[in-house]
Amino acid sequence: xxxxxxVLVSLVLLFSNGCRxxxxxxxxxxFTELDSIINVMEVDLRPLExxxxxLASITEYLFKHQDEFVTKASREDYKLSDSGVxxxxxxxxxxxxxxxxSIFKKKNEVYDQIYITEALDSxxxxxxxxxxxxxxxxxxxxxQMCRIYPSLDVLNxxxxxxxxxxxxFYYMADEVRNPxxxxxxxxxxxxxxxxxxxxxxxxxxxxxxxxxEGVMGLDITVNDIIQRFLKHNNxxxxxIDASGNIVAGTNDAIEVLNLPPLRNHTYVQTINSDNFRxxxxxxxxxKSKEVRKMVAKFLLEKDNAYEMKDDYSQQDxxxxxxxMNLLNWYVLEVKS
Numbered sequence: 001x002x003x004x005x006x007v008l009v010s011l012v013l014l015f016s017n018g019c020r021x022x023x024x025x026x027x028x029x030x031f032t033e034l035d036s037i038i039n040v041m042e043v044d045l046r047p048l049e050x051x052x053x054x055l056a057s058i059t060e061y062l063f064k065h066q067d068e069f070v071t072k073a074s075r076e077d078y079k080l081s082d083s084g085v086x087x088x089x090x091x092x093x094x095x096x097x098x099x100x101x102s103i104f105k106k107k108n109e110v111y112d113q114i115y116i117t118e119a120l121d122s123x124x125x126x127x128x129x130x131x132x133x134x135x136x137x138x139x140x141x142x143x144q145m146c147r148i149y150p151s152l153d154v155l156n157x158x159x160x161x162x163x164x165x166x167x168x169f170y171y172m173a174d175e176v177r178n179p180x181x182x183x184x185x186x187x188x189x190x191x192x193x194x195x196x197x198x199x200x201x202x203x204x205x206x207x208x209x210x211x212x213e214g215v216m217g218l219d220i221t222v223n224d225i226i227q228r229f230l231k232h233n234n235x236x237x238x239x240i241d242a243s244g245n246i247v248a249g250t251n252d253a254i255e256v257l258n259l260p261p262l263r264n265h266t267y268v269q270t271i272n273s274d275n276f277r278x279x280x281x282x283x284x285x286x287k288s289k290e291v292r293k294m295v296a297k298f299l300l301e302k303d304n305a306y307e308m309k310d311d312y313s314q315q316d317x318x319x320x321x322x323x324m325n326l327l328n329w330y331v332l333e334v335k336s
Contacts, residue, residue: 030305030318030320030333030335031304031320031322033232033235033333034320034322034331034333035322037229037230037232037237037331038322038324038325038331040229041225041229041324041326041331042324042325042326044133044228044229045133045220045326045327046326047131048131048133048134048202048218049183049202051127051131051218052183052202052203052204052216052217052218053182053183053204054123055120055123055124055127055137055139055204055216056183056204056205056206056216058120058123059117059120059139059206059213059214059216060206060207060208062116062117062119062120063116063206063208063213064208066112066116069115069116069118069119070112070115070116071115072115072118072119073114073115073116073118074118075115077089077090077095078098078111078114080107081155081160083102083160084102084160085099085100085101085102085154085155085160086098086099086100086107086110086111086114086145087099087100087154087155088114088151088154090151093150093151094121094122094125095121095149095151096120096121096124096138096147096148096149096150096151097147097148097149097151097152097153097154098114098145098146098147098148098154099145099146099148099154099155099158099162100114100143100144100145100146101144101158101159101160101161101162101163101164102160102161103144103161103162103163104143104144104145106143109143110143110144110145113141113143113145114145114147117139117145117147120139120147121149124137124147124149125149127218128149128150133220133224133228134218134219134220135196135199135219135220135221135224136148136149136150136194136196136218136219137149137217137218137219138216138217138219139206139214139215139216139217140164140167140169140170140214140215140217141164141213141214141215142165142212142213142214144162144163144164144165145214146158146164148194152194152195157193157194157195158193158194159193162193167190167193168186168188168190168201169186169190169199169201169203169215169217170203170215172184172186172203173203173204173205173212173215174205174212175205175212178205181205181207182204183202183203183204184202184203184204185200185201185202185326185327186200186201186202186203187200187241187242187327187328187329188241188245189222189241189247189248192219192221196219196221197221197222197223198221198222198223198248199219199220199221199222200219200220200221200222200225200247201217201218201219201220202217202218202220203215203216203217203218204216204217222247222248225239225247225248226248226249226250230248230249230250231250234252235250235252235333236250236252236253236256236333236334236335237249237250237253237331237332237333237334238250238253238254238257238331238332238333238334239329239330239331239332240283240295240299240329240330240332241328241329241330242299242328242329242330243282243284244282244283244284244285244295244299245281245282245283246259246281246282246283247329252334253332253333253334256317256334257283257286257288257291257334258286258287258288258291259281259283259286260281283295284296290308290309291308293306293308294306294308294319298321298330298332299330303321304320304321304322305318305319305320305321306318306319306321307319315336316336317334317335317336318334318335319332319333319334319335320332320333320335
């Protein structure tokens with residue numbers, strides 16, 4: 001009789017689990033390729049922390065020895081536009097562009113900063129040349145100076161009265177948000193004011209005499225992340241942040257999850273403040289109950305696999321999830 005009882009209980013449990021969508025922490029074989037992708041990403045991205053730390057150290061050295069470097073700059077390269085913007089006329093591909101917003105009125109003070117930081121050009125060029133994933137290198141300051149490489153048409157790309165300190169790639173490095181004063185990944189991707197589309201930034205503060213003078217930055221485009229890391233043999237891959245926002249994804253994965261197509265958002269017009277992804281691209285706010293349940297399992301309950309049915313095709317999928325170590329991001333793979 002006991003044997004019959006245990007058999008019945010086992011069948012009930014098996015049936016109950018079969019009716020549940022949660023797969024839970026199982027199927028270890030399903031994570032092999034996902035772990036490989038994350039490893040490749042982190043091997044490529046982690047060295048950037050050392051590079052930006054070196055750039056910040058160089059910049060601090062320039063500030064400490066500014067009397068020496070201020071006299072070496074090519075002062076004739078810097079012009080003042082009719083709208084009050086200081087900019088650099090660039091003729092050499094190894095030179096950075098400069099834009100000083102018209103909102104900063106103390107021109108003499110900012111000119112010294114421009115001349116001091118001209119020595120960064122060779123370091124910017126070297127980092128950009130040796131690290132293919134980096135799309136641009138820049139130094140933004142509290143005096144509203146942006147020195148950026150590769151060069152671009154700053155008068156047409158940036159607003160004349162742009163306030164650099166209102167952007168997340170600046171204020172996320174300040175003493176309140178980064179008291180350790182070390183490199184920091186800006187994990188909330190944003191639309192680049194320089195026109196390169198959705199951007200992931202690594203930033204590092206630069207201090208002089210105890211004051212935050214500016215913020216060094218390295219940018220990686222989301223498009224490069226997709227092309228470099230996610231397009232593997234037509235696999236359905238997606239990267240989300242800790243809030244459930246989509247960072248990057250392949251078209252097939254986005255279609256399965258019934259989300260609008262990701263737009264590149266490379267704007268010709270300039271933008272005035274942070275521009276994060278629309279609510280349409282947050283999985284917690286998906287129109288699909290299955291997708292909302294899935295992301296809750298991954299981010300809130302820390303499960304790593306979920307079985308779901310496509311709302312339209314009625315096809316069954318298993319979605320695997322792994323958290324990255326370098327960033328507070330999650331990489332998802334959809335398998336049929």
